[in-house]
Structure formats: structure tokens, C-alpha cells
Amino acid sequence: MTHLRLSWANTLRPALGATGIDPVELGGDLLERARQARRKVAESAGPGVPGFRDLPGDRAALAAVKEQARLLRPGTRHLVVVGIGGSSLGTEALLSALAPGVLRGSSPPVPDGIRIHVLDNPDPHSARALLDELELEHTVVNVVSKSGGTAETLAGFLVLEEALARALDPEGGTPSRWRDRLLFTTDPEDGLLRRIARRYGVATLPIPPAVGGRFSVLSAVGLFPAAMAGLDPERILSGARQVLEAHDEAGPPASTLALLLHRLHEAPAGQPARPIHVVMPYGDRLRRLALWVQQLWAESLGKRDRVEGKGTGPTPLAAAGAADQHSLLQLFMEGPDDKVVVFVSADDAGPDLVIPSRYPEEEMAAKLAGHGLGELLEVERRATAEALRRAGRPSLHLALEAVDEASVGAFFMLWQLATLHAAAHYGVDPMGQPGVELGKRLTGGLLAGAAGPSPDVLRPEDTGGATWPDP
Amino acid sequence: MTHLRLSWANTLRPALGATGIDPVELGGDLLERARQARRKVAESAGPGVPGFRDLPGDRAALAAVKEQARLLRPGTRHLVVVGIGGSSLGTEALLSALAPGVLRGSSPPVPDGIRIHVLDNPDPHSARALLDELELEHTVVNVVSKSGGTAETLAGFLVLEEALARALDPEGGTPSRWRDRLLFTTDPEDGLLRRIARRYGVATLPIPPAVGGRFSVLSAVGLFPAAMAGLDPERILSGARQVLEAHDEAGPPASTLALLLHRLHEAPAGQPARPIHVVMPYGDRLRRLALWVQQLWAESLGKRDRVEGKGTGPTPLAAAGAADQHSLLQLFMEGPDDKVVVFVSADDAGPDLVIPSRYPEEEMAAKLAGHGLGELLEVERRATAEALRRAGRPSLHLALEAVDEASVGAFFMLWQLATLHAAAHYGVDPMGQPGVELGKRLTGGLLAGAAGPSPDVLRPEDTGGATWPDP
Structure with missing residues (x-):
């Protein structure tokens, strides 16, 4: 075939x-x-570099995905995937093709079915609309970041986590009520999400170290949402x-x-x-x-x-x-x-x-x-x-x-x-994305610089005359 | 300002x-x-070519849009815009920016608000999902085609019209029950939609002859859905x-x-x-x-x-x-x-x-x-x-x-x-799209040729050897 x-x-x-x-x-x-x-x-494709080619044969990863879906699926009406770029595009492509009625924005919902939402941008209007739509007590949040520290993903996670905590643990005494509704898909050893998972006992699924974000759709990144949507990850x-x-x-x-x-x-x-x-x-x-x-x-x-x-x-x-x-x-x-x-x-x-x-x-x-x-x-x-x-x-x-x-x-x-x-x-290295590092550093600098731009950053307005209407 | x-x-x-x-x-x-x-x-920009520049000053067009929205808005829960390219992209951009909770696929619905659906592709799965979602007795269908005969738009219209007719006039005796839920936005004189409108008494809004499809968002094409969404077309x-x-x-x-x-x-x-x-x-x-x-x-x-x-x-x-x-x-x-x-x-x-x-x-x-x-x-x-x-x-x-x-x-x-x-x-003419005419003619030929391809059309398979797996 x-x-x-x-x-x-x-x-x-x-x-x-x-x-x-x-x-x-x-x-x-x-x-x-x-x-x-x-x-x-x-x-x-040496033995030290398993990479995405090993994913189709990774029975342990498949078993872990199925087990997490088995644990989290009952009673869940909403799955929110928080991720950007390689952490979201594959999942969106997969669900949009195979379970369009499950993916928000793709098709009308399947009645009484699970709804999967992808939060891929730090947009306050999208985030607020999502919070209005969720039934938080029936929501699972799957935070996806290989490195664990992507700013946009982290921001979305922090907003959703706070909402979950307030809804499920208003007295502030039983964090397991909402931490049990979290799942981090991230590097098995490194990064912010891994540290938080270890410290606070959040469930995780691994992205193998040699699998870059954009090559990760056949790992838990894409397979866990697929399993939650009722698709067969094995196929x-x-x-x-x-x-x-x-x-x-x-x-x-x-x-x-x-x-x-x-x-x-x-x-x-x-x-x-x-x-x-x-x-x-x-x-x-x-x-x-x-x-x-x-x-x-x-x-x-x-x-x-x-x-x-x-x-x-x-x-x-x-x-x-x-x-x-x-x-x-x-x-x-x-x-x-x-x-x-x-x-x-x-x-x-x-x-x-x-x-x-x-x-x-x-x-x-x-x-x-x-x-x-x-x-x-x-x-x-x-x-x-x-x-x-x-x-x-x-x-x-x-x-x-x-x-x-x-x-x-x-x-x-x-x-x-x-x-x-x-x-x-x-004649290029397909891995890595060195070109986006500068933007990340500048973002960090601008955030640290409170309200105004960091002096290091030239604003178009500063150069004079190249704006309409004249400033 | x-x-x-x-x-x-x-x-x-x-x-x-x-x-x-x-x-x-x-x-x-x-x-x-x-x-x-x-x-x-x-x-x-001679006087004989009004074009899109005259749209912002066209008080009569604005009045007609508002009047149609006043007539059709009460009791309407779904507006389906059937159009493709210039007949849909401007409307989608406009609604997505200004009324995202109204446009399907853009944001979760506004509770009890109107829902606007854009059918822009002859995809049976999208069309069926749309039919499942509509409450046909509370639906208005706005068919948008400057030329009046765009195949994809026409196909979507025919499918929706049949569904409307069956739902609103099951006995087949009172076509006004469903024809009153149709609105054609099209050339004021020419084309298939115009002819059907004249013959069967369907309501219409005009796209001025000198306004090409992709320059039409500020005509009734974009303004009517905007008015139905509760936006102010005047602004x-x-x-x-x-x-x-x-x-x-x-x-x-x-x-x-x-x-x-x-x-x-x-x-x-x-x-x-x-x-x-x-x-x-x-x-x-x-x-x-x-x-x-x-x-x-x-x-x-x-x-x-x-x-x-x-x-x-x-x-x-x-x-x-x-x-x-x-x-x-x-x-x-x-x-x-x-x-x-x-x-x-x-x-x-x-x-x-x-x-x-x-x-x-x-x-x-x-x-x-x-x-x-x-x-x-x-x-x-x-x-x-x-x-x-x-x-x-x-x-x-x-x-x-x-x-x-x-x-x-x-x-x-x-x-x-x-x-x-x-x-x-x-050094080009911004109007017209001569490059797409051949594709349209070939589409017509293939449709006429029933099941198989017209002999005029070369299939990749016919050239041999350039397919994997080998045919």
C-alpha cells in the first residue's frame, strides 16, 4: 500500500x-x-543523532502519549495547546486535516465532543476570547516548548495557569486540583518547563533532544493532541x-x-x-x-x-x-x-x-x-x-x-x-535558527527597559522625516 | 485626525x-x-472611470446597503457570504478585524449574536459542515460575484439555495419564502446572477461596473456584511x-x-x-x-x-x-x-x-x-x-x-x-486578470468532458516515468 x-x-x-x-x-x-x-x-544520520527519523519507531514515546491521553481524556471538554511555530503548526495541520470539528477555527464543533484550542500568539484579545469560551473545570492545558522558555508560550501559559488556579482552587490550598490539568511537552532534561515540572510535580511528555521544534510533529508534540482528538497515533x-x-x-x-x-x-x-x-x-x-x-x-x-x-x-x-x-x-x-x-x-x-x-x-x-x-x-x-x-x-x-x-x-x-x-x-545546516536569536535578545531588553524602548534600539521616529504624517 | x-x-x-x-x-x-x-x-481617473475612488462618496450605495441590512437583519441568526477572491477576502479581513466574534473561524461566537460564514471554496466537507450548522429558517445567503458567473461561487449558491428551498418551502409552492432570504451583490446590468435576480425577483446590491472584484471591499461587497455585523459602514x-x-x-x-x-x-x-x-x-x-x-x-x-x-x-x-x-x-x-x-x-x-x-x-x-x-x-x-x-x-x-x-x-x-x-x-495595467482565463476555460472543458479528462488536457500520468511510485 x-x-x-x-x-x-x-x-x-x-x-x-x-x-x-x-x-x-x-x-x-x-x-x-x-x-x-x-x-x-x-x-x-549517525547513531548519536536520533532525530525525527527515530520517532516512527519509538514505541515508548507512543505508549507514553497514549497513557497521558488515557489519564487526561475522561471529563475533558477543552484541550488548550499553548505553543508557537514548530510547537503548534504541525498540530494545527494534523487536526485540521483529520479532526476539523475538534480544532477551533477549523470547522463547527462536534456536538458534545472535545474542543482543541491552539494559543499561538501573545494576543490579549485571543487570550480573553479563549478564557471566555473555556469551561475551566473541564480543561487541560498542554504547554509545548522544546527549549522550555519561549517567551510567547510562557506568557500564554502563565495567563492560563492563573485562570485555572483561580477557578479550581479559589481558596489557594490545593494546587493539585489545577496542576493535574497541566501537561508539559518539552525537553526531557533541560529548560524552564522541565524545572517547574520537577519542582511542582507537573506531568510531562518528552521531545527527544535531537528533535528540533519544526521536526517534532511526530513526537508527543503532535501525537498527544491527536490522541486526545480520538485519532490513532499509531497509524x-x-x-x-x-x-x-x-x-x-x-x-x-x-x-x-x-x-x-x-x-x-x-x-x-x-x-x-x-x-x-x-x-x-x-x-x-x-x-x-x-x-x-x-x-x-x-x-x-x-x-x-x-x-x-x-x-x-x-x-x-x-x-x-x-x-x-x-x-x-x-x-x-x-x-x-x-x-x-x-x-x-x-x-x-x-x-x-x-x-x-x-x-x-x-x-x-x-x-x-x-x-x-x-x-x-x-x-x-x-x-x-x-x-x-x-x-x-x-x-x-x-x-x-x-x-x-x-x-x-x-x-x-x-x-x-x-x-x-x-x-x-x-549547502546549509537544516538544524538551528541562529537568525532569530537577535530578535529574542532585543525582546528581552525591551521588556527589561520597562515602558520606553531600550536606548540601544533605534525607532523609526528617531531618524526624522521618514514618517507620514510628519511627526 | x-x-x-x-x-x-x-x-x-x-x-x-x-x-x-x-x-x-x-x-x-x-x-x-x-x-x-x-x-x-x-x-x-477620468470621469468615465469612477472605479473604487468614488465608493467613499457614494451616498446612494451606502443608503441601499443600510436599507437591505434593515430589511434582512431582524430574525437573522446566520449570514452566509458566498464568494471567492475579491468577493470574500475583503469581507473576511474587515470582519475578522472589527467583529471577530461574528465571523466563523475567527473567534468564538458572540452569544445570541449573528454569525457570518464565508463559503469561499467548492469543498464538500466545508459545505456540509456549514449546512449542519445553519438554522436555515434564520439564514440569509449573500451571493457575491461581480461577473455573476464564477463557477465556485455559483456551485456554492446552488447547493445553499436548494437547502433553503427544501427547508423553507418543502411543498414547493411558495418560493418567496426562501427567495426573500437571498441577496445578490453583482454587476448592476450584466451576468447570470443579475438575470436570475430579474427573472425571479431576488434582491440585489450593485457593484459599480468600473470597480473590479479586488477593489470592491468598500462597495456593497464589504459594507453589507459589515452592516449585518452591526458595524457602521459610514465610518x-x-x-x-x-x-x-x-x-x-x-x-x-x-x-x-x-x-x-x-x-x-x-x-x-x-x-x-x-x-x-x-x-x-x-x-x-x-x-x-x-x-x-x-x-x-x-x-x-x-x-x-x-x-x-x-x-x-x-x-x-x-x-x-x-x-x-x-x-x-x-x-x-x-x-x-x-x-x-x-x-x-x-x-x-x-x-x-x-x-x-x-x-x-x-x-x-x-x-x-x-x-x-x-x-x-x-x-x-x-x-x-x-x-x-x-x-x-x-x-x-x-x-x-x-x-x-x-x-x-x-x-x-x-x-x-x-x-x-x-x-x-x-508599467502594467492594474485591472483585469487575463492570466486566469485559460484555467477557467479548461475547467469548463473538463466539466463538460464528464468523468474523464478532456483529451486536450495532458495528465502527468500520461508522460510516463515521472511519477513515484512507478505507475
Whole structure:
């Protein structure tokens, strides 16, 4: 059984014309590049670096997730996941695809079902709206931070914890009443959350040390909320495992995906460079998968080149089909030839809804009648790929077998592996995010500086004259 | 009173360093370019082309919107807006900013308040979830399509209309029972919706012929849902009017915004070109404003150059602060120097929520204690702008006075005017979207071709060998 299918004919010369990739390259230069990348990826997978590849086989982690869900699920009506970036995007993508009625903001609630809320931003209006909605006595708060000290996550946690404490222990004498409703997903040894957990006896799930935040969706980070939503974490892992095994035996499709995207970015002289990688799922449930890819790709590949120190990396753009055919497609068709579109869809998208015949005298209404909405969506995808092809613009197509646990698990693993290959092609370290450290330090400085800006920080207003209206 | 403030010091050499814009240019070459663009914009604003600039002064349109809302609001618990692209993004941005508890997916509902749903995609799962949620006897359906025949919108309308008809007129004898719950916002003369409205007596609101879909948010397209949400459409228009008047007198800030973004894109030789325009609002209510800008900018400027026929136009990227500091910032800081970030925030963002002091022994928790979540958000924005500046990466800052009708109306007008200026700089026609016509024709062909693909359409599968697993 195969949970994913990758098609790339629309990147090749026979389909695309002159600016496509010559198939001869596939057996020559590109094959050699793929081999080199595979060697680098294999080298980076030493026994001391378990990383995300070990997650699908980690039976102990799976058991711990299931056990926590078994303990916390009864009586719980709300799960709040507090996290940002890699601590929230994977969970949102996963739940939005597989349990949209459970994830707030994704679909109307399942009646009497659990509701999962993701607090991913220090926004007072969002936090207050969340507090108004929660029934605190039936709420579990899952704080997710690999490092344990992410400022936005910590701020959200402190606000929620205070609310829990006040609601469940108004007398202030029995902290176990509310501490039992907390779960920290964090590094097994280090960090603020780990210290608090040890000191005050808060339950925890580990993120293995070698698994970076954006590679963590197949750890407890994504699996615990999935289990709370009633999904089967084991099937998510089995889909991921299948892609991993196929990769370790033969390379494709992860290595092919990375190779083609890189080749289209860094094309030979005289050919267009396509540094913008559009990920465009068709279907509302799949929309947030593109946001997860966006982070993974941007944060892993947007780096200084190891050799020359120059900034490198493609720009991932999350789009949504068919809606963005009415938003971005004009640019993709007629704007600069600097983009590759990766279409994402599901072969079996589930039950369709038939468009009724209502105005047979109107040509377009007559044309739609009897077709399904989902059929229309798929037709739009194929028509868009074909229109791009005729304009000489490349695209790939990644098809999930179905919108189910195994296919979504496979999707996550595919892109994580592809990221390692892409990093090898670009000559960057896919781990770490050194570029965001300065912002964090400045944030700390500004907070410490009370009301005003730290003198170290230049405000636009200070430079004079570059403001409208004139200050 | 001023509803917007634009700051651009962080694009200039004194703040940014060598790759910034020399302030001398601002009084020389750039001033001349701005003058030329202003002439072109003025020429395109002849009396025969009312366009979006006439919307803020259109008293008759405002009266019609208010009258329809007065008629339809009583007893209505759900308003469904069926539209896509320019027919939905502005409404979503507007409601998400000003009435988040009313817009589904944006915030938890206001108890006993009206709920506004936007159906923007032909997705059977979304449509079915919507039908499950609606109380059809208390539902109004607002179908929005300038041309009247957009396939996705029409499909959604047909499905909803059938559901309304079955629920409100099960005997099939009194169509006024459900036709009275319909409102078409469309061209005053042309198109399928207009014909159906005439023939069957459906209520309508007009989109003036010279107003393209993506420039229509200040017409009945955005104002009717706003009025139904209890917002004051007059104040939205007054904010827009203020920016329009400032523009027609002096040019800035719309012309400055467009000029600087273009100058940073098409920099002099030896300087980095920055074709990626990131719009990054801080605050969840403002997030969708970036998606509205994305469409406006992409579809207006992503065109073939009038003179050389080459593809041109920047790529707008919608980001969300502070969340995307943990997603995209690494790429913005260390990746290629090909981006300009436009920060968006509100000077008065409303009531804050204080972070409690809970773990004083932990440094980061102690640092946060006593500060507001909103304060943290603003500090993150300033720290990010400063980090980018130190990395030599340009940014602008667009500050709304408050998250209120006037400021949001001003925001819409600012970007619409800036789009005209940008189009003049790029040498393209900002109206029309010729690049998406082929896709529409192919969609029609595929639908007509029943189950299989039209023989005219090449499937990736047909080219052989470029698929994994092998077919």
C-alpha cells in the first residue's frame, strides 16, 4: 500500500517545453547530485543523532502519549495547546486535516465532543476570547516548548495557569486540583518547563533532544493532541514509517522532491531561477499542511551558506486551492517565471456533495449540475496545473491516498526527509535558527527597559522625516 | 485626525546602512518617479472611470446597503457570504478585524449574536459542515460575484439555495419564502446572477461596473456584511475618504508606500533586488488584512509588462506576527536579501491582559510578569524590525490608529491607491486578470468532458516515468 504519490512530469521538457528539465539530466547530472545529497543525509544520520527519523519507531514515546491521553481524556471538554511555530503548526495541520470539528477555527464543533484550542500568539484579545469560551473545570492545558522558555508560550501559559488556579482552587490550598490539568511537552532534561515540572510535580511528555521544534510533529508534540482528538497515533506513525523505509531503501520520493525543487531554483545559466516554492493544497482540510511546510522549509533552508556566507534558501509560499486561483494565480501565470507550484490533493477525498440542477437555462449552472463540489475542486486543480504548463510554468503534484492518519503521517515524513536533502543541495545546516536569536535578545531588553524602548534600539521616529504624517 | 501612520526610516541609508536608499534620491530621482506615477494615476481617473475612488462618496450605495441590512437583519441568526477572491477576502479581513466574534473561524461566537460564514471554496466537507450548522429558517445567503458567473461561487449558491428551498418551502409552492432570504451583490446590468435576480425577483446590491472584484471591499461587497455585523459602514467610508483626500492633495502615504516598495524591488545595479513584499500584521484580528493585500498586490501587479511583454510584479507574502517569528523570520534574517517587510500594527490595540507573576525564581517568567500580552506583542514587533535593520534588511511600518472602522477603511483605501501607483511604476495595467482565463476555460472543458479528462488536457500520468511510485 502506498500513502503518497508524487508526479513531476510538469517539470520536464516533454510536458513543459524549453524551460523544463531535460530528462537526460535525470539520468546524468541530477542523478549524481541526488547521490551526493544522499551521502550527506546518510552521514548526518549517525547513531548519536536520533532525530525525527527515530520517532516512527519509538514505541515508548507512543505508549507514553497514549497513557497521558488515557489519564487526561475522561471529563475533558477543552484541550488548550499553548505553543508557537514548530510547537503548534504541525498540530494545527494534523487536526485540521483529520479532526476539523475538534480544532477551533477549523470547522463547527462536534456536538458534545472535545474542543482543541491552539494559543499561538501573545494576543490579549485571543487570550480573553479563549478564557471566555473555556469551561475551566473541564480543561487541560498542554504547554509545548522544546527549549522550555519561549517567551510567547510562557506568557500564554502563565495567563492560563492563573485562570485555572483561580477557578479550581479559589481558596489557594490545593494546587493539585489545577496542576493535574497541566501537561508539559518539552525537553526531557533541560529548560524552564522541565524545572517547574520537577519542582511542582507537573506531568510531562518528552521531545527527544535531537528533535528540533519544526521536526517534532511526530513526537508527543503532535501525537498527544491527536490522541486526545480520538485519532490513532499509531497509524500516523505507520504512514511515516512507510515513507522512511521507502526512502532508506531507494531515495524517492523525498529525494526527488528536494532535487527537482532545487534544480528549478538554481537552474543553469539562461534558464529562469525559481526560488519561490508554492505549496498549494486543494481542500480546506489540507490548507494548514502548507503552513507547516512553509515553516519547515523556510527555517531549515533560509540560512547563510556554509562556504560563502551568503544568504540562501527558497521562499515557501502557502496557497489554498481553489480559492487562491482568484488571488495568486494571475501572478503565477503572468508574473515573473520564478515559481514552482507543488499541488497537494487527496485521491480519495471522501464523500462528495452533488451540485443540484436549478437554472438549466443558464449555461454555467447547467454545466455544473450533477457534478460534485469535490469533483469541481479536483477539476480546478487539474485545469490550473494544465494552464501553468501551457504558460511554461513548472508544477509538481503530491497526492495523498486519502485524508487519513497514515497519509498525513506520510506527508509529514516526506517533507522532513526532503528538507534534509534540500539542505544538502543548498549547502546549509537544516538544524538551528541562529537568525532569530537577535530578535529574542532585543525582546528581552525591551521588556527589561520597562515602558520606553531600550536606548540601544533605534525607532523609526528617531531618524526624522521618514514618517507620514510628519511627526 | 489621522487614522494611519506610515514610517519608512528603516528603508533608508542612515538606519539601514549601505543597501538602504540614499535620502538624496528621495529629493531627486525618486521624487521624479513619484511625479510620473502620479500623472499616470491621475490620467487613469477620468470621469468615465469612477472605479473604487468614488465608493467613499457614494451616498446612494451606502443608503441601499443600510436599507437591505434593515430589511434582512431582524430574525437573522446566520449570514452566509458566498464568494471567492475579491468577493470574500475583503469581507473576511474587515470582519475578522472589527467583529471577530461574528465571523466563523475567527473567534468564538458572540452569544445570541449573528454569525457570518464565508463559503469561499467548492469543498464538500466545508459545505456540509456549514449546512449542519445553519438554522436555515434564520439564514440569509449573500451571493457575491461581480461577473455573476464564477463557477465556485455559483456551485456554492446552488447547493445553499436548494437547502433553503427544501427547508423553507418543502411543498414547493411558495418560493418567496426562501427567495426573500437571498441577496445578490453583482454587476448592476450584466451576468447570470443579475438575470436570475430579474427573472425571479431576488434582491440585489450593485457593484459599480468600473470597480473590479479586488477593489470592491468598500462597495456593497464589504459594507453589507459589515452592516449585518452591526458595524457602521459610514465610518469605514469616512476613514477611506480621509486617505483619498490626503492622497489627492499631496500624494503620500499611498504613493510613498508604492514608490519605496518598487525602488527596493528594482534597485540600482549592485544593490539587492527585493521582489518579495512581506505584509506582517501583529495581532490576530489584523492577520487577514495581509491576505487581502496579497490578492490585491498579486493580481494587480503580476502581469505581462506593457512594453516588453515580460512577466513582472512582486510576490506578496502574508505573514503573521509574532507567530511567524517562529516560522519565517529565520529566512527573512539570513536567507537571500530579497524581501521587504511591511509591519502592520495598531497604536491603540485596545484593552491589554496582564501576565501574572507566578514563578519569580525563573528569569524569563520574572521578566514577563506585570507586562501585558499586547505589550509583549508590540515589543516583539519592534525587536523584529530592529533585528532586521541590523541585518541590513529593510522594513516599513504601517500603524493603524486603532482597530476601528475608520482605520480599517483607511487601510483599504491606502493599499488600493498604492496599487495604482505601483502599477504605474511597473508599467502594467492594474485591472483585469487575463492570466486566469485559460484555467477557467479548461475547467469548463473538463466539466463538460464528464468523468474523464478532456483529451486536450495532458495528465502527468500520461508522460510516463515521472511519477513515484512507478505507475
